[in-house]
Amino acid sequence: MPAARARHAFGLRHRLAWGMIVHMSDARGQPARPDSALPPAAARVVVIEDQRLVAEFFVLHCRAIGLTVEPPCSTLRDGLAAVRRLQPDLVLLDFSLPDGNGLDVAKTIMDEFPEVRIIGVSSHRDPWTMLQVQRLGLHGFVDKHEQRPEILTEAIQAVLAGRIYYVPMVNESTANLRRDPKAFIRVLSDYEVRILSMIGESKSDDEIATVLGISPATMQSRRRDIMRKLDIHTTPKLIHFAIVNGLTRPEQLTRPK
Numbered sequence: 001m002p003a004a005r006a007r008h009a010f011g012l013r014h015r016l017a018w019g020m021i022v023h024m025s026d027a028r029g030q031p032a033r034p035d036s037a038l039p040p041a042a043a044r045v046v047v048i049e050d051q052r053l054v055a056e057f058f059v060l061h062c063r064a065i066g067l068t069v070e071p072p073c074s075t076l077r078d079g080l081a082a083v084r085r086l087q088p089d090l091v092l093l094d095f096s097l098p099d100g101n102g103l104d105v106a107k108t109i110m111d112e113f114p115e116v117r118i119i120g121v122s123s124h125r126d127p128w129t130m131l132q133v134q135r136l137g138l139h140g141f142v143d144k145h146e147q148r149p150e151i152l153t154e155a156i157q158a159v160l161a162g163r164i165y166y167v168p169m170v171n172e173s174t175a176n177l178r179r180d181p182k183a184f185i186r187v188l189s190d191y192e193v194r195i196l197s198m199i200g201e202s203k204s205d206d207e208i209a210t211v212l213g214i215s216p217a218t219m220q221s222r223r224r225d226i227m228r229k230l231d232i233h234t235t236p237k238l239i240h241f242a243i244v245n246g247l248t249r250p251e252q253l254t255r256p257k
Contacts, residue, residue, distance in 0.1 A: 043160055044088040047072040048079030048105070049121070050097050054144070058092050058121070065153055074098070076105045083109055088116060090160060095122040095129065096249060103132050110136065117159045121152070126246025130173035131185065133166070140165040184245060187229045193247060195222055199235070200242025 045062045047069065049055040055072035062069045070086060073079035076097045083091060091109060095102035106118050119140035120133055133141045140159045142152055147167060158165040177183045188196065198208045209219040223238075232238050242248040 043067050043090060044086060045069045045090045045092060046079065046082050046086060046088045047092045048074075048076065048082075048097065048102065049092065049094045050074040051094075054094075061149060061152060062092075062156070065156065067156070076100050076102065080105055080108060083113065083116065087113055090156065091116060091118045092121050093118055095120060095124050101249075103129070103136060106138060107136055119155055119159055119165070124246060124249070125169055125173070126244070127173050127177050127183075128246035130170045131177060133170055134174055141170050142167055143169065184230065184241075184247075188226065192222065192226050192229075195219075196226055196238070196242050197247040199223065199226075200239050200248025202239060 045067050047055055047058045047062075049058060049072055052074075055074070059069045059072055067090075070082060070088070073082050074097070076099050079091075079093070079097075082088075091106075093102045093106055102120065102122070106120070109116055109118060117139045119142065120138050121142050121144060122129070123144040125143050125145070130141075140155045142155050142165075151167065155165040177185055180186070184193065184196070195208060195212070198211065203211075205219040205223060206216050209216045212219070214222075227233055227238060230238070230241065232241055239248070
């Protein structure tokens with residue numbers, strides 16, 4: 001019986017998601033997206049998302065607005081292989097996958113296939129992620145927490161039409177960072193930010209030194225410089241800073257080294 005109830009609940013959520021897509025309307029009760037505004041049916045989409053319910057929602061949503069959607073990929077490895085094989089028009093990309101950071105794969109896709117458009121759809125809204133979205137030049141970003149399905153539709157239509165589409169928090173977050181004279185992007189070099197991200201993963205000085213090809217003594221000096229610049233004087237607080245600002249993500253701490 002518990003398994004049957006679980007299957008029933010999953011099916012119900014699917015039907016609700018489908019109804020939400022098909023019956024979306026604006027404040028005046030008119031269809032949210034007239035047929036003339038829908039993207040061309042020939043547009044092909046690859047979904048890279050490891051949460052099955054979310055991935056299936058993306059597939060249903062894209063099909064409902066007239067797109068051709070491939071079966072979703074739950075890892076970066078499979079997603080990148082699908083992009084290389086199919087060379088789609090659009091990729092919907094989560095940033096936290098079991099095998100790594102989606103932003104790294106986004107850069108690879110943009111380097112290899114500059115004509116492929118990418119929309120990041122993620123629950124990560126920290127300052128570093130928002131900054132990286134803009135630095136990489138992603139074509140779109142929609143956060144999972146607060147956005148309505150209509151926003152995803154708008155983002156897809158805009159990006160397929162050759163425009164950039166970011167939800168407001170992207171520009172707001174990076175603007176706040178740039179206004180703050182003590183923000184980490186102002187006081188730390190890119191090299192120091194990389195070191196801080198590894199400190200956030202609880203790596204030792206010896207481990208980080210090996211990755212960077214420097215001596216442990218040099219690494220210890222780098223750690224002291226970072227702590228001084230951020231006015232943080234204990235390693236636990238430094239790790240907390242890295243996680244809160246998105247330089248290290250909690251799921252990275254549980255991945256095999």
